[in-house]
Amino acid sequence: MKSLLVLFLVVVCAFPALASDCATVLGPQKADAASLDRVEDAWNEAFNRGNTEYLECLLVPDFVTVTPHGKRDRAWELEHARQNRGSTAAIPHFSGTVFQIEGSTGIAKLYKPASADGQHPATQLADVFTFQDGAWRAVYSQHTFVEGK
Numbered sequence: 099m100k101s102l103l104v105l106f107l108v109v110v111c112a113f114p115a116l117a118s119d120c121a122t123v124l125g126p127q128k129a130d131a132a133s134l135d136r137v138e139d140a141w142n143e144a145f146n147r148g149n150t151e152y153l154e155c156l157l158v159p160d161f162v163t164v165t166p167h168g169k170r171d172r173a174w175e176l177e178h179a180r181q182n183r184g185s186t187a188a189i190p191h192f193s194g195t196v197f198q199i200e201g202s203t204g205i206a207k208l209y210k211p212a213s214a215d216g217q218h219p220a221t222q223l224a225d226v227f228t229f230q231d232g233a234w235r236a237v238y239s240q241h242t243f244v245e246g247k
Contacts, residue, residue: 120155129229131197148183163239220244
Protein backbone atom coordinates (compact mmCIF):
# COMPACT_ATOMS: atom_id res chain seq x y z
CA MET A 99 0.00 0.00 0.00
CA LYS A 100 2.83 2.38 0.87
CA SER A 101 4.43 1.85 -2.56
CA LEU A 102 1.13 2.71 -4.26
CA LEU A 103 0.94 5.92 -2.29
CA VAL A 104 4.50 6.83 -3.29
CA LEU A 105 3.75 6.04 -6.96
CA PHE A 106 0.60 8.17 -6.79
CA LEU A 107 2.52 11.12 -5.33
CA VAL A 108 5.24 10.84 -7.99
CA VAL A 109 2.66 10.83 -10.79
CA VAL A 110 0.64 13.71 -9.34
CA CYS A 111 3.76 15.80 -8.78
CA ALA A 112 5.07 15.06 -12.29
CA PHE A 113 2.06 16.51 -14.12
CA PRO A 114 2.76 20.16 -13.24
CA ALA A 115 6.39 19.62 -14.28
CA LEU A 116 5.27 18.26 -17.65
CA ALA A 117 2.99 21.26 -18.19
CA SER A 118 5.77 23.69 -17.35
CA ASP A 119 8.13 21.78 -19.65
CA CYS A 120 5.69 22.31 -22.52
CA ALA A 121 5.56 26.02 -21.71
CA THR A 122 9.34 26.07 -22.08
CA VAL A 123 9.34 23.90 -25.21
CA LEU A 124 6.63 25.93 -26.96
CA GLY A 125 8.05 29.27 -25.81
CA PRO A 126 6.26 32.50 -24.96
CA GLN A 127 3.17 33.11 -27.06
CA LYS A 128 0.17 35.37 -27.34
CA ALA A 129 -3.27 34.69 -28.76
CA ASP A 130 -2.38 36.59 -31.93
CA ALA A 131 -1.49 35.97 -35.56
CA ALA A 132 2.22 36.71 -35.07
CA SER A 133 2.55 33.94 -32.47
CA LEU A 134 0.49 31.58 -34.60
CA ASP A 135 2.77 32.29 -37.57
CA ARG A 136 5.81 31.36 -35.47
CA VAL A 137 4.05 28.17 -34.31
CA GLU A 138 3.32 27.16 -37.91
CA ASP A 139 7.01 27.60 -38.81
CA ALA A 140 8.13 25.72 -35.68
CA TRP A 141 5.69 22.87 -36.44
CA ASN A 142 7.06 22.54 -39.96
CA GLU A 143 10.64 22.54 -38.68
CA ALA A 144 9.88 20.12 -35.83
CA PHE A 145 8.25 17.64 -38.21
CA ASN A 146 11.02 17.86 -40.79
CA ARG A 147 13.82 17.58 -38.20
CA GLY A 148 12.19 14.95 -35.98
CA ASN A 149 11.67 17.16 -32.93
CA THR A 150 8.98 15.02 -31.31
CA GLU A 151 9.35 16.83 -27.98
CA TYR A 152 7.94 19.98 -29.60
CA LEU A 153 5.21 18.04 -31.41
CA GLU A 154 4.15 16.21 -28.24
CA CYS A 155 3.51 19.61 -26.65
CA LEU A 156 1.92 21.19 -29.72
CA LEU A 157 -0.53 18.46 -30.74
CA VAL A 158 -3.55 17.90 -28.49
CA PRO A 159 -4.06 14.23 -27.55
CA ASP A 160 -6.89 13.72 -30.05
CA PHE A 161 -5.21 15.67 -32.89
CA VAL A 162 -6.29 14.56 -36.37
CA THR A 163 -5.15 15.49 -39.83
CA VAL A 164 -7.15 14.60 -42.92
CA THR A 165 -5.34 14.32 -46.24
CA PRO A 166 -6.24 12.98 -49.67
CA HIS A 167 -4.41 9.83 -48.53
CA GLY A 168 -6.59 9.35 -45.44
CA LYS A 169 -7.02 10.30 -41.80
CA ARG A 170 -3.90 10.51 -39.63
CA ASP A 171 -3.74 10.82 -35.86
CA ARG A 172 -1.24 12.24 -33.40
CA ALA A 173 0.66 8.94 -33.19
CA TRP A 174 1.11 8.92 -36.99
CA GLU A 175 2.42 12.50 -36.92
CA LEU A 176 4.90 11.71 -34.16
CA GLU A 177 6.12 8.49 -35.80
CA HIS A 178 6.69 10.17 -39.17
CA ALA A 179 8.49 13.05 -37.48
CA ARG A 180 10.72 10.52 -35.67
CA GLN A 181 11.70 9.14 -39.07
CA ASN A 182 13.02 12.60 -39.98
CA ARG A 183 15.48 12.79 -37.07
CA GLY A 184 18.89 13.83 -38.29
CA SER A 185 17.55 15.08 -41.63
CA THR A 186 19.38 18.01 -43.16
CA ALA A 187 17.11 18.28 -46.18
CA ALA A 188 15.87 21.75 -47.03
CA ILE A 189 12.65 22.59 -45.22
CA PRO A 190 10.05 23.90 -47.65
CA HIS A 191 8.56 27.25 -46.73
CA PHE A 192 5.51 28.70 -48.44
CA SER A 193 4.52 32.30 -48.09
CA GLY A 194 0.98 33.57 -48.13
CA THR A 195 -0.44 31.91 -45.04
CA VAL A 196 -3.59 33.71 -43.88
CA PHE A 197 -4.34 33.70 -40.16
CA GLN A 198 -7.79 34.10 -38.64
CA ILE A 199 -8.15 34.50 -34.87
CA GLU A 200 -11.53 34.30 -33.13
CA GLY A 201 -11.16 34.32 -29.35
CA SER A 202 -9.13 31.27 -28.39
CA THR A 203 -9.42 29.66 -31.84
CA GLY A 204 -6.88 30.24 -34.58
CA ILE A 205 -6.89 29.03 -38.15
CA ALA A 206 -3.92 29.09 -40.52
CA LYS A 207 -4.88 28.76 -44.19
CA LEU A 208 -2.42 28.25 -47.04
CA TYR A 209 -2.62 27.54 -50.75
CA LYS A 210 0.38 25.62 -52.12
CA PRO A 211 0.62 25.64 -55.92
CA ALA A 212 1.44 22.45 -57.78
CA SER A 213 5.14 21.63 -57.99
CA ALA A 214 6.85 22.41 -61.29
CA ASP A 215 7.83 18.75 -61.73
CA GLY A 216 4.20 17.63 -61.39
CA GLN A 217 4.99 15.43 -58.37
CA HIS A 218 2.77 17.39 -55.99
CA PRO A 219 -0.66 18.75 -56.96
CA ALA A 220 -1.92 22.14 -55.83
CA THR A 221 -3.12 21.86 -52.24
CA GLN A 222 -5.26 23.93 -49.90
CA LEU A 223 -4.25 23.52 -46.25
CA ALA A 224 -5.95 24.59 -43.03
CA ASP A 225 -4.64 24.08 -39.50
CA VAL A 226 -6.96 24.67 -36.55
CA PHE A 227 -5.56 25.66 -33.15
CA THR A 228 -6.82 26.44 -29.68
CA PHE A 229 -5.04 28.84 -27.34
CA GLN A 230 -4.82 27.23 -23.90
CA ASP A 231 -2.45 27.53 -20.97
CA GLY A 232 -0.61 30.37 -22.71
CA ALA A 233 0.15 28.55 -25.97
CA TRP A 234 -1.33 27.53 -29.29
CA ARG A 235 -2.17 23.80 -29.53
CA ALA A 236 -2.91 22.10 -32.84
CA VAL A 237 -6.32 20.43 -32.88
CA TYR A 238 -6.96 19.58 -36.54
CA SER A 239 -5.36 19.85 -39.97
CA GLN A 240 -6.91 19.47 -43.42
CA HIS A 241 -5.00 19.01 -46.70
CA THR A 242 -7.11 19.04 -49.87
CA PHE A 243 -5.90 18.71 -53.44
CA VAL A 244 -7.16 21.50 -55.68
CA GLU A 245 -7.88 20.47 -59.24
CA GLY A 246 -7.46 22.77 -62.19
CA LYS A 247 -4.99 25.16 -60.58
